[in-house]
Amino acid sequence: MIESAPVQPVFRALADPTRREIISMLAAGARPVGDIAAAFDITRPAIAKHLRILEDGGLISVEVKGRERINRLNPQALKTASDWLNYFDGFWDERLAKLKTVVEDKK
Amino acid sequence: MIESAPVQPVFRALADPTRREIISMLAAGARPVGDIAAAFDITRPAIAKHLRILEDGGLISVEVKGRERINRLNPQALKTASDWLNYFDGFWDERLAKLKTVVEDKK
DNA sequence: ATAACATGAAACCATAAGGTTTTATGTTGT
């Protein structure tokens, strides 16, 4: 399989539970860094790092608004990962079809 | 969002490019460890470790056959990740629908 | 029986990752 889009930074971003939680949070609406940090036990700089990684993966986009940075979910990037995964559905289905054929033939 | 199934080990397994390549390879058919290792530049023990992580995520299942360990792709686990991602499609669609409504209202 | 084989397991190493604290910078409300 050829990884057309840069899928690596996407999966990398998705690998951390905190980042996935941030994604969940941003699904409900765009938020500034401090807002997000307030919802977690870790420090603001730690959240900022996570946000940077999410941005690298294209999962969020940032709008600088005065002294705030509004982080907005970009679901298109989730599709990149989803597409990669769904690619294998075909193989699986084929496999099942072949198996079914074998079973049918035995009758 | 509540992560019903243990999605963490799945995303963890998917985060590494070598492991994703192994998944691609196994999509074409089950293979023993040595067979897989032969296709990569890294050592057999390194591959074995990757396989262990894939197994932890439920992405592969192993059938011990004599001195060989046959690694078989288990696409169900891919669905765990896919489901998590697809959960957000709803939000995105809603968002678009609302936006569309606003646009329509302006006419 | 025994040599070649397929693999697991352990010890080890370098770098990446996730976190912290501290310091600096631009922004906003009064």
Add this chain to the structure above:
DNA sequence: ACAACATAAAACCTTATGGTTTCATGTTAT
């Protein structure tokens, strides 16, 4: 103007990760 605010940036620490080499264990073919 200036204090409070929102954040970035740097330095640092600990643990996880991906890799290696070496050694041990069970399996198979002759």
